[in-house]
Amino acid sequence: MTDTISLPNSLRSQPDANGHFGAFGGRYVAETLMPLIIELERVYKEAKADPAFDAEFAELLRSYVGRPNPLYYAGRLTEALRAKAAPGKGAKIYLKREELNHTGAHKINNCIGQALLARRMGKKKVIAETGAGQHGVATATVAALFGMECKIFMGAKDVERQKPNVFRMKLLGAEVIPVHSGSATLKDSMNDALRYWVSNVHDTFYIIGTAAGPHPYPELVRDFQSIIGKETRAQMLEAEGRLPDMLIAPVGGGSNAIGLFHPFLDDPEVAMIGVEAAGEGLDKKHAASLAGGASGILHGNRTYLLQDEDGQITEAHSISAGLDYPGIGPEHSWLHEIGRVKYMPIKDEEALESFQTLSKLEGIIPALESAHAVAAAEQIAPTLDADKIIVINLSGRGDKDIFTVADALGAEM
Amino acid sequence: MDRLASRFAACKAQGRAALITFVTGGDPDVAATPAILDALVAGGADIIELGMPFTDPMADGPAIELANLRSLGSGTKTTHIFAIATDFRARHPDTPLILMGYANPMLVRGSGWFADQCKAAGVDGVICVDIPPEEDGELGPTLRAAGVHLVRLATPTTDAARLPAVLNGASGFLYHVSVAGITGKQQAAQASIELAVEKLKAATDLPIAVGFGVRTPEQAAAIGRIADGVVVGSAIVDIVGSHGDAAAPFVQHFVASLSGALLPRTQETAA
Numbered sequence: 261m262t263d264t265i266s267l268p269n270s271l272r273s274q275p276d277a278n279g280h281f282g283a284f285g286g287r288y289v290a291e292t293l294m295p296l297i298i299e300l301e302r303v304y305k306e307a308k309a310d311p312a313f314d315a316e317f318a319e320l321l322r323s324y325v326g327r328p329n330p331l332y333y334a335g336r337l338t339e340a341l342r343a344k345a346a347p348g349k350g351a352k353i354y355l356k357r358e359e360l361n362h363t364g365a366h367k368i369n370n371c372i373g374q375a376l377l378a379r380r381m382g383k384k385k386v387i388a389e390t391g392a393g394q395h396g397v398a399t400a401t402v403a404a405l406f407g408m409e410c411k412i413f414m415g416a417k418d419v420e421r422q423k424p425n426v427f428r429m430k431l432l433g434a435e436v437i438p439v440h441s442g443s444a445t446l447k448d449s450m451n452d453a454l455r456y457w458v459s460n461v462h463d464t465f466y467i468i469g470t471a472a473g474p475h476p477y478p479e480l481v482r483d484f485q486s487i488i489g490k491e492t493r494a495q496m497l498e499a500e501g502r503l504p505d506m507l508i509a510p511v512g513g514g515s516n517a518i519g520l521f522h523p524f525l526d527d528p529e530v531a532m533i534g535v536e537a538a539g540e541g542l543d544k545k546h547a548a549s550l551a552g553g554a555s556g557i558l559h560g561n562r563t564y565l566l567q568d569e570d571g572q573i574t575e576a577h578s579i580s581a582g583l584d585y586p587g588i589g590p591e592h593s594w595l596h597e598i599g600r601v602k603y604m605p606i607k608d609e610e611a612l613e614s615f616q617t618l619s620k621l622e623g624i625i626p627a628l629e630s631a632h633a634v635a636a637a638e639q640i641a642p643t644l645d646a647d648k649i650i651v652i653n654l655s656g657r658g659d660k661d662i663f664t665v666a667d668a669l670g671a672e673m
Numbered sequence: 674m675d676r677l678a679s680r681f682a683a684c685k686a687q688g689r690a691a692l693i694t695f696v697t698g699g700d701p702d703v704a705a706t707p708a709i710l711d712a713l714v715a716g717g718a719d720i721i722e723l724g725m726p727f728t729d730p731m732a733d734g735p736a737i738e739l740a741n742l743r744s745l746g747s748g749t750k751t752t753h754i755f756a757i758a759t760d761f762r763a764r765h766p767d768t769p770l771i772l773m774g775y776a777n778p779m780l781v782r783g784s785g786w787f788a789d790q791c792k793a794a795g796v797d798g799v800i801c802v803d804i805p806p807e808e809d810g811e812l813g814p815t816l817r818a819a820g821v822h823l824v825r826l827a828t829p830t831t832d833a834a835r836l837p838a839v840l841n842g843a844s845g846f847l848y849h850v851s852v853a854g855i856t857g858k859q860q861a862a863q864a865s866i867e868l869a870v871e872k873l874k875a876a877t878d879l880p881i882a883v884g885f886g887v888r889t890p891e892q893a894a895a896i897g898r899i900a901d902g903v904v905v906g907s908a909i910v911d912i913v914g915s916h917g918d919a920a921a922p923f924v925q926h927f928v929a930s931l932s933g934a935l936l937p938r939t940q941e942t943a944a
């Protein structure tokens with residue numbers, strides 16, 4: 261028998277049968293949705309056991325998404341940090357190039373997987389929530405690919421802030437529905453997507469954009485995104501003949517991070533850092549649910565949330581729309597509590613700085629989300645020995661962010 | 674018999690369904706709520722559902738969502754909701770009071786704290802939108818140990834295979850959500866409600882209340898002929914929304930039209 265503090269033999273065997281990752285996760289949804297998510301769980305189990313499902317997923321990732329994307333040694337960034345470090349210090353930095361995927365981020369991996377599940381369940385309509393519009397664009401893209409009708413719920417404020425992505429989604433044939441309720445940002449778009457879903461469960465599949473929501477979403481999103489970690493593992497063994505010493509990824513809901521981390525969870529020599537958005541600072545407006553939140557229930561799962569003493573959800577803030585969410589996926593809450601993954605806050609201004617650094621040193625304009633991970637690496641690499649290896653998940657490209665960045669820097673476009 | 678059971682029994686003895694009315698606590702503000710609750714009772718409501726406001730009421734349509742935001746915007750806290758409930762219990766010792774809301778505000782201080790507060794305030798039952806039977810362990814056992822019902826919901830998607838799971842541990846009454854959707858204007862066809870209630874009655878002895886989309890005396894009367902209780906929410910909340918802290922008389926007038934419609938025919942003609 262195990263006692264309460266001992267850990268399972270494998271950290272990769274979560275969640276349990278009821279969708280719990282330790283004390284987190286679960287299925288906190290209205291009764292109307294329960295039969296559907298139980299059916300989704302059944303279909304997903306079946307699909308996982310079906311080699312044809314896996315083969316089709318793998319083929320689309322290859323021929324449509326453009327996988328495998330490279331693991332790139334960022335030599336100029338590494339050398340620039342070594343120049344500032346003590347002698348013998350300055351870890352070697354690699355970038356996992358998710359930004360080279362079709363549509364420019366990791367989001368598409370998950371959308372392809374879920375669209376295949378939707379088709380398997382006979383659903384011809386898909387919906388999604390989106391903040392920056394990255395997940396919305398990825399969903400609209402797979403909807404076009406699979407010939408499905410697509411509605412994207414997007415906070416009215418974000419529709420204003422992210423006009424190019426709104427137009428992209430429309431070009432792809434999706435209907436973009438501005439959400440005016442609440443704070444008119446990502447969490448409200450998720451509320452309205454859930455409201456629509458509960459009213460249209462019979463013919464609609466909800467493509468959730470991150471590793472959160474009611475079971476089985478956190479599990480299946482993680483599984484679809486795990487291609488990131490699997491490729492990284494093989495590519496690192498090929499390049500260096502060993503595993504990396506540290507993985508660093510930005511965490512909004514946590515899908516790109518868990519996708520990179522999960523295949524390495526049982527390798528104790530690999531350290532992992534999830535980077536939360538500290539916005540203007542942890543004592544001001546931020547989006548760091550682990551550093552500045554507490555366990556609670558929202559959007560179908562128990563997880564860390566930004567909330568007040570009455571359990572009212574407080575507004576998140578990050579310069580990066582993709583990290584601007586008051587919660588985090590339940591598996592991260594669990595990995596945080598057991599200490600397997602460390603989470604580190606990075607502020608808006610630090611991310612802005614790294615956005616420019618990576619652009620100038622490597623010729624790669626990162627998404628503001630990814631720039632948070634670059635900023636964390638810039639702080640950590642100089643403290644590690646030069647023979648250590650870090651992998652940063654470059655979850656997306658920064659084209660979508662040039663307006664925000666120009667604005668923040670006070671630059672004329 | 675507890676308050677809920679005796680009220681359902683009393684209504685049954687009068688040959689009519691119980692009228693269950695919903696308003697959001699603290700809408701438009703904490704000071705206005707007691708008069709609105711009194712208006713519900715004066716208008717003939719049998720059971721009161723008091724909504725606990727939440728920032729993210731994802732099972733509610735615009736009417737109740739706005740009520741939640743009005744309430745929170747005017748500074749309503751959870752302690753105010755329990756104070757409103759305690760005072761209501763003092764003024765109306767026999768009228769069952771149900772708290773309705775979402776899991777996070779209920780559980781943020783632990784289910785033990787919440788159950789103790791409910792018990793102390795004289796709350797008879799709780800409806801928690803986002804705790805399905807699968808997650809009952811979060812809230813159900815502590816509430817039941819405190820003598821407070823956790824009311825279960827059955828919906829159009831709850832099929833025969835799933836119904837036993839919903840009924841297992843259900844108490845107080847069974848709430849039939851008549852539309853697959855959110856609270857508000859969407860209405861179910863009378864025939865589909867009749868079919869659903871028939872199936873539920875075959876499966877449980879608990880009283881069955883029907884809600885979601887019931888807005889008029891005519892609808893209430895039609896549903897009242899087959900169900901043990903009729904729940905009206907958004908239509909009342911709309912009145913509060915348009916009249917603010919002067920809403921009480923308008924609420925009472927509207928609720929009286931609903932309760933009048935639920936009276937059995939014999940009494941109706943005698944009156």
Ligand SMILES: Cc1ncc(COP(=O)(O)O)c(C=O)c1O
Nearest residue numbers: 512513514515516582629655656
């Ligand atoms: C490029 C990029 N990285 C990261 C994120 C954060 O999401 P997640 O934590 O699910 O990976 C987003 C979300 O929009 C994104 O667009």
